[in-house]
Amino acid sequence: MTSFTWQRAVIKVGSALVSPDGKGCSAEFLLSIAKFITSSRQQGKEVVLVSSGSVAAGRRYVKTGMKASIAEKQAMAAIGQTQMMANWARFFDFPCAQILLTSDDLHDRKRYVNVKNTLRELLANGALPIVNENDTVAVDEIKVGDNDNLGAHTALVAQADTLIICTDVDGLFDADPRKNPAAKLISHVGEVTPSIKALAGGAGSAVGTGGMVTKLQAAEKCTHSGIQTLLVNGQKADVFDALLKGQCAGTLFQAKQSTQSARHHWLSHSLQAKGHVNIDGGAFQALKNAGASLLSVGIVDVSGHFFGGDAVNILFEGEVVAKGISLYSSAELQGIQGKNSSDIEAILGFCHGEAAIHRDDLVLVNKYRKNTHD
Ligand SMILES: Nc1ncnc2c1ncn2[C@@H]1O[C@H](COP(=O)(O)OP(=O)(O)O)[C@@H](O)[C@H]1O
Numbered sequence: 001m002t003s004f005t006w007q008r009a010v011i012k013v014g015s016a017l018v019s020p021d022g023k024g025c026s027a028e029f030l031l032s033i034a035k036f037i038t039s040s041r042q043q044g045k046e047v048v049l050v051s052s053g054s055v056a057a058g059r060r061y062v063k064t065g066m067k068a069s070i071a072e073k074q075a076m077a078a079i080g081q082t083q084m085m086a087n088w089a090r091f092f093d094f095p096c097a098q099i100l101l102t103s104d105d106l107h108d109r110k111r112y113v114n115v116k117n118t119l120r121e122l123l124a125n126g127a128l129p130i131v132n133e134n135d136t137v138a139v140d141e142i143k144v145g146d147n148d149n150l151g152a153h154t155a156l157v158a159q160a161d162t163l164i165i166c167t168d169v170d171g172l173f174d175a176d177p178r179k180n181p182a183a184k185l186i187s188h189v190g191e192v193t194p195s196i197k198a199l200a201g202g203a204g205s206a207v208g209t210g211g212m213v214t215k216l217q218a219a220e221k222c223t224h225s226g227i228q229t230l231l232v233n234g235q236k237a238d239v240f241d242a243l244l245k246g247q248c249a250g251t252l253f254q255a256k257q258s259t260q261s262a263r264h265h266w267l268s269h270s271l272q273a274k275g276h277v278n279i280d281g282g283a284f285q286a287l288k289n290a291g292a293s294l295l296s297v298g299i300v301d302v303s304g305h306f307f308g309g310d311a312v313n314i315l316f317e318g319e320v321v322a323k324g325i326s327l328y329s330s331a332e333l334q335g336i337q338g339k340n341s342s343d344i345e346a347i348l349g350f351c352h353g354e355a356a357i358h359r360d361d362l363v364l365v366n367k368y369r370k371n372t373h374d
């Protein structure tokens with residue numbers, strides 16, 4: 001087992017634990033998780049829960065054909081969400097607080113900061129925040145899509161030091177253990193590399209979403225931001241006895257040291273790019289070596305339809321090298337690409353600023369970031 005220490009954790013609990021038969025809520029596996037949460041809080045630690053299971057918990061109350069429609073699933077989620085919350089609440093003598101999010105809440109800086117402040121307030125007041133995707137209103141365009149990634153976003157916004165993903169297998173194996181009984185558990189992952197990602201298969205049960213693929217995405221997001229990630233079997237009570245003693249019986253994904261500011265975390269991980277800006281070699285060097293702002297003169301091509309204030313990916317020779325918030329819309333950037341900043345006013349009739357993307361609103365991808373180990 002691998003040792004670890006923590007102070008503030010996000011615990012993500014999958015549908016297979018909340019509703020193992022996919023027909024309603026069950027307490028079978030939640031009792032040990034709830035005990036772990038209560039004991040950890042008694043040790044002075046802070047916990048935010050991300051719980052799946054609303055669709056599975058509401059399934060039996062909604063009549064469907066062979067395959068449920070989106071509206072039927074949303075109805076299941078609406079019914080199941082209250083059942084899932086009640087299922088948790090009965091284990092605790094402190095208040096449970098429901099937080100339902102869509103990706104819009106994470107992409108919009110104001111809403112993101114609101115979520116952050118609310119979480120802080122809830123923790124300060126001794127409540128247990130229980131987060132889920134707002135499945136009842138979320139359509140594909142505004143969905144995070146799975147609760148492993150939602151868990152990672154929650155860990156980032158809650159400024160947690162640890163994400164604990166509780167699932168129905170012992171951790172990450174070198175192959176899907178349901179398909180390959182000889183698969184071996186990997187107890188420690190130093191970095192989520194492409195060869196680690198290649199081990200991931202899909203969901204293991206009818207109620208799960210994303211399988212190991214989304215768990216590794218979550219681990220990658222978190223570890224790059226300095227948040228260690230644990231993947232454990234939530235069906236086994238002794239796993240939680242070990243966790244209380246600081247021992248991980250599953251897989252521990254080691255955190256990288258991160259020097260990113262909270263704003264840069266948000267820019268890198270939560271904000272969705274609405275377009276692409278291709279830059280030339282000179283601009284790339286200036287961004288990479290001098291941490292400079294992106295000037296219009298270095299832009300060679302603009303694609304996508306975006307407004308000023310939207311995030312865009314910045315590409316050099318076809319590779320995404322950075323992400324930033326554009327001061328200008330796609331149409332405006334097309335007008336000023338390759339031109340000097342001093343010409344902006346004459347071309348557009350106004351000038352929002354000399355830079356197309358200011359250095360404060362720009363973050364290089366990990367590979368090019370200086371003074372970080374990530
Ligand atoms: N390399 C792997 N190691 C472990 N489990 C894997 C692997 N590849 C795929 N899986 C599957 O991932 C499943 C867990 O994901 P999922 O079904 O989405 O659960 P949850 O509801 O907890 O999110 C496991 O039951 C397992 O079958």
Ligand SMILES: N[C@@H](CCC(=O)OP(=O)(O)O)C(=O)O
Nearest residue numbers: 015052053054055146147209
């Ligand atoms: N938001 C959905 C769960 C989505 C999800 O990712 O499920 P899971 O793979 O079981 O964690 C629900 O509450 O039913």
